[in-house]
Amino acid sequence: MIVTCTAPWLSADLGAEHEILSWAPHRGGLIRAREILWRAVRDADLPPDLDVTSWLTAELRARDAERALCFLTSRDVSAHHHARAGVEGLAVEALATAGLSNAEAVGTRLHPAERFGTINIAVQIHAALTLPARLEALSIATEARTAAVLATGLRLATGLATGTGTDCIALACRCAGEGEEPLAYAGLHTALGEAIGAAVGQATAAAAARWCAEWRALGGIGPDGTLRRKG
Numbered sequence: 333m334i335v336t337c338t339a340p341w342l343s344a345d346l347g348a349e350h351e352i353l354s355w356a357p358h359r360g361g362l363i364r365a366r367e368i369l370w371r372a373v374r375d376a377d378l379p380p381d382l383d384v385t386s387w388l389t390a391e392l393r394a395r396d397a398e399r400a401l402c403f404l405t406s407r408d409v410s411a412h413h414h415a416r417a418g419v420e421g422l423a424v425e426a427l428a429t430a431g432l433s434n435a436e437a438v439g440t441r442l443h444p445a446e447r448f449g450t451i452n453i454a455v456q457i458h459a460a461l462t463l464p465a466r467l468e469a470l471s472i473a474t475e476a477r478t479a480a481v482l483a484t485g486l487r488l489a490t491g492l493a494t495g496t497g498t499d500c501i502a503l504a505c506r507c508a509g510e511g512e513e514p515l516a517y518a519g520l521h522t523a524l525g526e527a528i529g530a531a532v533g534q535a536t537a538a539a540a541a542r543w544c545a546e547w548r549a550l551g552g553i554g555p556d557g558t559l560r561r562k563g
Contacts, residue, residue: 342370354502358402417530420523430539437491460508469518480536
């Protein structure tokens with residue numbers, strides 16, 4: 333993964349076309365792409381009547397990057413964190429940005445915050461996986477994200493924050509070569525599951541801790557760790 337950042341864009345070049353699974357706002361679903369992009373926006377850039385899909389497509393077209401997968405974030409993209417983990421010869425990389433101003437505790441729901449925030453994570457697996465294994469790997473990445481957010485101790489009226497209302501993860505794996513047998517499992521008992529959890533956990537923890545430190549300095553987090561959503 334080659335990471336470049338020139339605001340308002342953050343790019344993860346995977347080096348070759350990969351199989352990518354995500355729910356990203358641009359080219360979400362099951363696709364093939366070489367590049368994963370972040371497009372930073374300010375809260376004022378997203379008025380309620382904006383057709384965000386058309387706007388983002390036009391932005392990507394101007395960059396000649398319509399085939400890339402793209403996230404949207406209000407986070408300063410320079411505040412990204414990259415981590416790599418290797419276990420038993422299997423390598424995984426993760427690139428994350430995090431803003432928690434619209435954090436939620438899973439199983440409950442607050443009214444939308446006045447400020448937008450999100451966690452966006454690109455995961456590159458340096459191996460080929462079957463589709464079921466990719467789904468399992470995405471669940472491990474999500475679990476690692478949640479654990480990292482819980483570790484911040486960020487408190488809401490509804491409980492400890494577990495993520496935000498707009499988080500997105502894109503999981504990319506290498507396309508299988510001719511005659512190659514893709515990996516069929518990616519659970520917590522496997523080397524691949526361990527590597528995914530380590531890389532995503534490290535990148536997300538660093539990104540979330542950085543946001544919390546900045547927000548605490550601005551008075552947006554109280555002494556007891558409570559998020560002041562309107563502050």
